[in-house]
Amino acid sequence: MKYFKQFFLIFMFLTAASLLHAQPDATKIIAAVLEKSAEVKSFEADVAIDVDVDFIRIPVKKGRVFYKAPDKFRFRATGFALVPKKGLNFSVMSMLQEPHTALFSGEDEQNLLVKVVPTNPESEFVIATLWVDKKEQRINKMNVTTNGQGNYTLEFTYGTMKYDLPIATSVGFEIQQMDIPMKFIGNLKVDPKKAGERTKGSVQLLYSNFEINGSIPDSVFVEEE
Amino acid sequence: MGTLIKLEFSKLFRRGITYIGFVAILLIVLVVQIGMFVEGKKLLDFLVKSMSDVFQFEGNLINTYSVSYIILNSLWLHIPVLVAIVAGDMVSGEAGRGTFRLLLTRPVSRGQLLTAKYITAQAYTAMLVVFLMVLSLGLGRLFWEPGDMIVLMNTINILDMSDIWWRFLAAFAYGVMSMWVVSGLAFLFSTMATNSLGPVISSMSVLILFTILSNFSIGIFEVIKPFLFTTYLSGWQLFFDDPVDWVVIAKASTVLILHISFFYFAALRIFTKKDITT
Numbered sequence: 001m002k003y004f005k006q007f008f009l010i011f012m013f014l015t016a017a018s019l020l021h022a023q024p025d026a027t028k029i030i031a032a033v034l035e036k037s038a039e040v041k042s043f044e045a046d047v048a049i050d051v052d053v054d055f056i057r058i059p060v061k062k063g064r065v066f067y068k069a070p071d072k073f074r075f076r077a078t079g080f081a082l083v084p085k086k087g088l089n090f091s092v093m094s095m096l097q098e099p100h101t102a103l104f105s106g107e108d109e110q111n112l113l114v115k116v117v118p119t120n121p122e123s124e125f126v127i128a129t130l131w132v133d134k135k136e137q138r139i140n141k142m143n144v145t146t147n148g149q150g151n152y153t154l155e156f157t158y159g160t161m162k163y164d165l166p167i168a169t170s171v172g173f174e175i176q177q178m179d180i181p182m183k184f185i186g187n188l189k190v191d192p193k194k195a196g197e198r199t200k201g202s203v204q205l206l207y208s209n210f211e212i213n214g215s216i217p218d219s220v221f222v223e224e225e
Numbered sequence: 226m227g228t229l230i231k232l233e234f235s236k237l238f239r240r241g242i243t244y245i246g247f248v249a250i251l252l253i254v255l256v257v258q259i260g261m262f263v264e265g266k267k268l269l270d271f272l273v274k275s276m277s278d279v280f281q282f283e284g285n286l287i288n289t290y291s292v293s294y295i296i297l298n299s300l301w302l303h304i305p306v307l308v309a310i311v312a313g314d315m316v317s318g319e320a321g322r323g324t325f326r327l328l329l330t331r332p333v334s335r336g337q338l339l340t341a342k343y344i345t346a347q348a349y350t351a352m353l354v355v356f357l358m359v360l361s362l363g364l365g366r367l368f369w370e371p372g373d374m375i376v377l378m379n380t381i382n383i384l385d386m387s388d389i390w391w392r393f394l395a396a397f398a399y400g401v402m403s404m405w406v407v408s409g410l411a412f413l414f415s416t417m418a419t420n421s422l423g424p425v426i427s428s429m430s431v432l433i434l435f436t437i438l439s440n441f442s443i444g445i446f447e448v449i450k451p452f453l454f455t456t457y458l459s460g461w462q463l464f465f466d467d468p469v470d471w472v473v474i475a476k477a478s479t480v481l482i483l484h485i486s487f488f489y490f491a492a493l494r495i496f497t498k499k500d501i502t503t
Contacts, residue, residue: 056276057467058383063283079386080284080373082276149278175279201279 026102026114030130032137037093040163042068042216046209047075051082053175053201058082065207070094072221084171084203086152092142098123105129111140123147138164150174150198163212169205174198229333229341230348237345242314246307246353253303254296254360261292262368272375288372289365290389294465296361297396301459304400305407305432307353312346312411313424316496320419325501339496343412343489350408351401358397376465384467396461399474402481403461406454407432409488416496454484 047065051058063077071094075083085091099119106113111131118125124147131141142154152173156166177199237243261268265287273282316339319325329335374389376382384392410431414424435455438446450456457477463470 051280054380056381056383059385059388075283077283080282080286080375080383082280082383083283085279085281173279175276 024104024112026104029104029112029114029132029137030096030100030102030116033130033132033139034093034096036137036164038069040067040069040165041213042066043163043165043210043212044214044216045165045207045211048206049081049083050204050206051201052203054199055177056082056201066216066220068216068218068221072218074221076220082203084173084205086144086154086171086173092139092154095125095128095144107134110134124149136164161210161212165207165210165212167207169207171203171205173201173203175201226337226341229337230344233341233345234348237311237349240314243311243349245310247356249303249307250300250353250357250360253300254357254364257296257299258292258364258368261287261295265292269375285370285372286375286383287369288374289362289369290371290374290384290386290393291376292365292369293361293393294374294376297357297400297461300357301400301461304353304357304404305458306429308350308404308408309411309425309428309432310421311349312408313415313428314421315342315346315412316415316492317418317421317424318415320501321421329501335497336493339416339493343409343492346408346412347405350404354397354401354404358393362393374465376462378462378466382465382467384465392464396464399461399464399478402478402485403454403458406458406481406484406488409485409492413488413492413495416492416499452480454481457481 044064044066046062048060048062050060058080061077061079061081063075063081066072066074066076075081096116101117101119103115103117104112105115108131110133112134114130114132116128116130126145126147128145129143130139132138133140136158138156138158139154140156143151144153145151150173152171154172155170157168157170158164159167161167175198269287270277273286276282319328328338371386373386374384376384407428411424411428414427415421418424418427432455435453436458439450439453439456441450457480460474460477460481463474463477
């Protein structure tokens with residue numbers, strides 16, 4: 001019986017050690033994702049933005065998006081467009097470049113799950129869960145809890161390009177219900193009980209006609225008055 | 226009939242009162258345009274504040290179309306006053322000036338004369354609304370570029386600029402029709418009076434009373450609301466909804482046309498039976 005107990009303890013220790021050894025390093029996973037994304041120094045692409053929020057009706061807006069590393073971004077379209085602040089590929093990468101602690105938290109058939117907690121208390125997000133593709137080392141899905149601006153989710157669909165740029169992005173978010181007491185500009189019917197409450201919305205971004213790592217003049221990113 | 230209408234038009238535009246409406250609209254539109262030019266950005270920021278957490282805005286929503294819509298929304302209550310001033314004077318003015326007996330010695334029937342006056346009054350009303358359209362959209366081009374339009378209509382509707390013009394044209398056409406009701410009412414009162422002030426004040430009183438009833442959402446008023454023309458005066462806004470509710474527009478248009486017809490025939494009956502003493 002005594003030998004059996006010792007054998008059991010040694011077995012448990014070795015099993016735990018081997019499991020610990022097999023657990024992927026979350027920091028390395030994030031580093032790999034960042035390394036792959038860094039291959040894209042600039043890109044431009046056509047984009048169609050479809051906003052789905054129950055109190056906003058806006059037609060699908062088409063335009064062209066421009067990006068230049070590290071953080072220059074511009075969307076150009078005729079007319080007015082609502083561009084999601086969160087969910088553009090480069091904004092995700094800049095989040096991951098912040099100082100953080102990464103923890104491996106499991107896996108599914110296709111992805112490794114990593115939790116990212118920023119070390120800076122002033123950071124815009126509190127925690128992010130990433131579904132990182134096991135084979136391609138790119139983010140398939142992301143769930144972010146922000147600092148006071150609700151949660152949002154991102155889902156990326158990739159095409160057959162050499163670079164890891166999504167051809168479609170789905171952004172799910174929370175948005176505050178409107179309560180506008182301005183009769184002269186129209187008549188917005190909002191349930192007073194719901195005014196100010198957060199409701200769910202989503203945006204689909206469909207990209208096409210990519211031009212990657214080409215030369216984009218800085219003048220493209222200058223705001224027009 | 227053509228000659229009679231021409232004569233009525235020449236009489237109409239020789240009176241200073243006719244131009245009050247045009248001058249008032251010009252001034253109001255100018256003031257609103259300048260106000261929006263100075264403060265429009267703040268208004269928009271307030272409007273879209275709750276969206277700015279989630280979205281960044283590309284393009285400008287304060288533009289010719291949005292400002293024109295704001296002008297219409299704020300001015301629509303005042304146009305009836307301007308319309309009633311002229312329509313209310315069409316028949317009673319002649320009676321007050323004592324020119325009817327002389328006028329009716331000519332070989333025209335009372336019906337023809339009244340119809341010519343009615344057509345003139347309604348044409349003036351249409352001119353006033355078209356002037357408002359040309360001014361708000363045309364003057365707006367001096368201050369703004371065209372662009373997508375923001376409308377609060379049950380939801381926040383952002384309309385593509387390629388989808389706006391037909392809406393404005395339809396809204397103004399509807400606006401002409403709704404103002405014809407007000408003009409018809411003032412004209413009806415005009416056939417009953419011998420001074421201009423009475424019909425103007427009477428039609429305005431009816432308008433105010435009916436507007437109040439139209440806005441009450443209780444018991445008995447709910448029953449009569451569908452029959453009041455004031456319920457449908459702001460129906461021009463329906464063309465800026467997405468999708469447009471054509472059934473409601475058709476119903477509203479029917480009620481307005483019935484009112485226009487009723488006011489005309491009532492005025493005709495009163496005028497043809499009237500004892501002309503001046």
